[in-house]
Amino acid sequence: MILYIHGFRTTNNSYKSQLLKAHYGDKLIASNHSFVPQQAIKDLEKIIEEQNITGIISSSLGGYYATYLSQKYNLKTVLINPSVKPYATTKKYLGENTKDNGEPFVWKAKHLKMLEAFKVEKLNLNNFFLFLQTGDEVLDYRVAQSFYNGAKLVIEENGNHRFKGFERFFDEVLLFLNSKNS
Numbered sequence: 001m002i003l004y005i006h007g008f009r010t011t012n013n014s015y016k017s018q019l020l021k022a023h024y025g026d027k028l029i030a031s032n033h034s035f036v037p038q039q040a041i042k043d044l045e046k047i048i049e050e051q052n053i054t055g056i057i058s059s060s061l062g063g064y065y066a067t068y069l070s071q072k073y074n075l076k077t078v079l080i081n082p083s084v085k086p087y088a089t090t091k092k093y094l095g096e097n098t099k100d101n102g103e104p105f106v107w108k109a110k111h112l113k114m115l116e117a118f119k120v121e122k123l124n125l126n127n128f129f130l131f132l133q134t135g136d137e138v139l140d141y142r143v144a145q146s147f148y149n150g151a152k153l154v155i156e157e158n159g160n161h162r163f164k165g166f167e168r169f170f171d172e173v174l175l176f177l178n179s180k181n182s
Contacts, residue, residue: 002177003053004030005044005069007060008083008090010100016059016080016162023170029053031062035105037114040065048073055177060138060161061086068118070127076177078129080163081136084147087115089139125150129176131166133159152176 002024006014012030020028029051033043044065047053056077058066063082070077083089093107128151132141135158145155154169 001051001053002028003044003047003051003056004028005033005056005058005062005066006031007058007062008035008086008093009097010059011103014100016166019167020057020170023167024174028057033065035099035107035111037065037111037118041068041118044069045072048075057173057177058082059163061090063144064115065118067120067123067128071120071122071124074124074127076127076129076179078131078173078176079144079148080131080166081133081139081141081161082130082144082148083139084143087112090115123148123151128152129173130154131163131169132156133161133163135159135164136161 004017004020006012006017012032017030021030029047031044031047033040048069056066056070056075059080061083063079064086066077066079091112096104097107098104128148130144130148130151130153132144132155134141138161
């Protein structure tokens, strides 16, 4: 079973989530985790443990969570324009926010501190497949390129934070997720 972990201010019904569900069908669970980092990790750990998750696909802030979970559970993980330092990049969203489904939430300084608790220093790079587009308008792709240096990588010019055209890689992603862990 594959777990999809969505990004900041999105939900399990985001555009990317819908694309993935349409392609992978009942092989994929899209997380519906809390926006509070500490609770989000608990929610995601519960899904991994109860649903026999064997691989992760993630985006943006979900990529940060996925990196922590990949290391903890030794799972193959696909990262789409992942956030490497969300405790810094989400600082600009302090205050009231709205998810893609219209649900309001308040992002607080304590959430930034919670994120820092899930930093990973040493990566098993064989477990990561990274997708970056240089036109990402939210995150600097070079930060992720540097942090995951040595992992399997697709980097494309232009594009956007959603990784325009990601569906072209669905078969390659599945092959990677089904490959043996190192």
